[in-house]
Amino acid sequence: MITLDGVAKTYGDVHALGPVDLEIPTGGVTALVGPNGAGKSTMLTIVGRLLGADAGRVTVGGLDVVTARPRELAKRLAILRQENHFVARLTVRQLVQLGRFPHSQGRITRDDEAAVDTALGFLDLVDLQHRFLDELSGGQRQRAYVAMVLAQDTEYVLLDEPLNNLDMQHAVSMMARLRRAADELGKTVVLVVHDINFASAYADQVVAMTEGRVRYVGTPREVMTDAVLSDVFATPVTVVEGPGYPLAVYYRA
Amino acid sequence: MTLATDAATVAPGTRPGRRPVVPLALAGLLTLALVVASLFVGVYDLRADGGGDMFLITRVPRTLALVLAGSAMAVSGLVLQQLTQNRFVEPTTSGTSEWAALGLLLSVILLPSAGIATRMVIASLAAFAGTMVFMAVLRRVQVRSTLVVPVVGIMLGAVVSSLTTLLAISTNYLQLLGTWFMGSFTGVVRGQYEVLWVVAAVCAATFVLADRLTVAGLGRDVATNLGLGYDRLVLLGTALVAVASGVTTVVVGFLPFLGLVVPNVVALLRGDDLRSNLPWVCLGGVALVTACDLVGRTVRMPFEVPVAMVLGLVGAAAFVALVLRVQRRG
Numbered sequence: 125m126i127t128l129d130g131v132a133k134t135y136g137d138v139h140a141l142g143p144v145d146l147e148i149p150t151g152g153v154t155a156l157v158g159p160n161g162a163g164k165s166t167m168l169t170i171v172g173r174l175l176g177a178d179a180g181r182v183t184v185g186g187l188d189v190v191t192a193r194p195r196e197l198a199k200r201l202a203i204l205r206q207e208n209h210f211v212a213r214l215t216v217r218q219l220v221q222l223g224r225f226p227h228s229q230g231r232i233t234r235d236d237e238a239a240v241d242t243a244l245g246f247l248d249l250v251d252l253q254h255r256f257l258d259e260l261s262g263g264q265r266q267r268a269y270v271a272m273v274l275a276q277d278t279e280y281v282l283l284d285e286p287l288n289n290l291d292m293q294h295a296v297s298m299m300a301r302l303r304r305a306a307d308e309l310g311k312t313v314v315l316v317v318h319d320i321n322f323a324s325a326y327a328d329q330v331v332a333m334t335e336g337r338v339r340y341v342g343t344p345r346e347v348m349t350d351a352v353l354s355d356v357f358a359t360p361v362t363v364v365e366g367p368g369y370p371l372a373v374y375y376r377a
Numbered sequence: 378m379t380l381a382t383d384a385a386t387v388a389p390g391t392r393p394g395r396r397p398v399v400p401l402a403l404a405g406l407l408t409l410a411l412v413v414a415s416l417f418v419g420v421y422d423l424r425a426d427g428g429g430d431m432f433l434i435t436r437v438p439r440t441l442a443l444v445l446a447g448s449a450m451a452v453s454g455l456v457l458q459q460l461t462q463n464r465f466v467e468p469t470t471s472g473t474s475e476w477a478a479l480g481l482l483l484s485v486i487l488l489p490s491a492g493i494a495t496r497m498v499i500a501s502l503a504a505f506a507g508t509m510v511f512m513a514v515l516r517r518v519q520v521r522s523t524l525v526v527p528v529v530g531i532m533l534g535a536v537v538s539s540l541t542t543l544l545a546i547s548t549n550y551l552q553l554l555g556t557w558f559m560g561s562f563t564g565v566v567r568g569q570y571e572v573l574w575v576v577a578a579v580c581a582a583t584f585v586l587a588d589r590l591t592v593a594g595l596g597r598d599v600a601t602n603l604g605l606g607y608d609r610l611v612l613l614g615t616a617l618v619a620v621a622s623g624v625t626t627v628v629v630g631f632l633p634f635l636g637l638v639v640p641n642v643v644a645l646l647r648g649d650d651l652r653s654n655l656p657w658v659c660l661g662g663v664a665l666v667t668a669c670d671l672v673g674r675t676v677r678m679p680f681e682v683p684v685a686m687v688l689g690l691v692g693a694a695a696f697v698a699l700v701l702r703v704q705r706r707g
């Protein structure tokens with residue numbers, strides 16, 4: 125379980141987050157949704173201990189993310205930020221191998237290689253594995269970053285807009301795979317998604333935020349209503365029944 | 378389709394990540410040839426009387442100094458580039474060497490009778506403090522575009538060397554500065570170079586830290602995510618670079634651009650996997666500094682051109698080429 129207890133963050137005089145109290149259950153896929161600037165990334169990076177909160181406490185699987193031993197935490201919790209610009213000239217495989225660092229400390233074992241192969245296969249990167257990152261398209265690179273995080277093989281996986289730059293096919297297969305990671309490997313996946321319909325189709329729980337606050341928490345069916353979505357996104361939204369899950373339509377009032 | 382393009386881009390045997398032993402052995406042999414040449418090139422005729430002594434007193438120390446300083450400075454550049462995530466940083470573009478020179482001058486003024494080991498410690502401490510200042514300034518600079526970073530370092534270095542010059546003028550040590558800023562192996566003789574063995578330890582430590590430095594090269598967030606104590610590693614890496622620069626400055630002076638040219642050429646050819654690159658960077662450093670020293674020794678025989686001058690020419694050209702290349706890639 126992930127718990128947030130009175131977590132708040134201010135950048136200079138911009139109030140970005142909180143105070144937020146939230147519990148994210150173990151297992152399953154939780155989607156964070158909300159308009160730009162709602163504080164989704166801020167919250168996720170605080171949970172992923174990449175950013176210090178001004179107040180409050182975060183625990184992941186019982187470990188306080190601020191005080192836990194970094195190496196232990198890195199075996200339980202992995203996070204991918206929204207923006208990643210590396211200058212390093214590494215191949216896809218070398219990057220994904222670095223995901224094994226918490227386990228191997230650089231000395232890659234056969235188990236590590238197996239985990240790397242699995243992650244590469246999972247994200248359809250086997251053919252690209254020996255290419256340099258700076259020679260890939262944005263979407264291919266995004267898949268490589270996600271593969272690195274999956275190779276880390278942690279119980280908790282936090283992803284900030286993993287569908288960034290992905291085409292339709294790869295966005296769908298990424299979500300399907302994250303769903304499988306939750307169902308088959310028992311992982312707890314928390315992700316920020318831009319497209320509310322992906323949350324509806326794949327998530328077990330939706331957390332809707334605006335202006336640094338958590339406004340609604342519930343199953344997709346609970347959150348996907350005209351009233352809630354129009355409120356959260358400050359634009360008229362109509363929810364219609366889709367192929368087994370609700371769809372939000374908002375393209376034209 | 379995919380298979381075809383893959384086969385075209387990745388020729389067999391050049392798969393990145395594989396340790397290519399044969400090319401490395403060839404590079405090793407080439408470097409060895411340069412090192413042997415360095416032992417036997419010089420004004421003094423080794424077949425003359427006392428040739429053997431001459432060989433042991435000057436040629437062997439000079440050559441060992443080339444090997445040690447060359448590999449240490451190339452490795453230092455690599456470490457700094459990982460820690461700052463910037464290809465243009467190396468001890469002379471981060472102010473590290475300039476701070477070492479300031480420390481050295483202070484040790485000469487304040488402790489005139491101190492031995493070389495004391496000077497080395499003081500120079501290394503100054504280099505460490507200066508590099509930490511550079512890192513702290515970088516952390517506050519918002520625009521961390523590729524070129525801003527070395528400009529900050531060069532500016533800090535310029536301020537420090539002006540200070541050093543001012544201090545030297547007012548204490549009548551100006552002539553000493555010339556020899557420090559113009560790194561040269563001419564004066565390296567037995568009893569003078571032995572402290573350089575310290576930098577061998579720096580190289581060894583870098584090999585131990587290789588994977589952690591690769592992770593650090595992906596930035597603080599990725600490093601933290603992977604459970605690496607980023608700040609501690611930065612401190613440790615900076616200390617290693619400071620020792621290498623401090624010791625090298627005391628014994629031979631500045632070796633500009635060495636840490637820039639070698640790691641960049643290696644990265645261009647082989648990518649950024651540190652563990653497999655390190656032997657290449659060491660060999661490259663030795664080969665480049667030895668070749669430049671040989672040129673400096675032979676081009677105007679019986680006079681010597683300081684190695685720093687030759688390195689400066691080669692390095693400046695490489696620096697410009699690199700800037701142009703980075704610009705083209707955007």
Ligand SMILES: Nc1ncnc2c1ncn2[C@@H]1O[C@H](COP(=O)(O)OP(=O)(O)O)[C@@H](O)[C@H]1O
Pocket residue numbers: 135136138139140158159160161162163164165166167
């Ligand atoms: N580094 C920063 N410095 C100053 N303000 C920031 C910074 N990062 C985010 N903010 C502000 O904090 C608020 C929340 O941002 P963020 O968490 O990135 O939102 P989201 O991911 O939901 O789009 C926004 O108002 C944003 O402008």
Ligand SMILES: [Mg+2]
Pocket residue numbers: 164165166206284
């Ligand atoms: Mg965001």
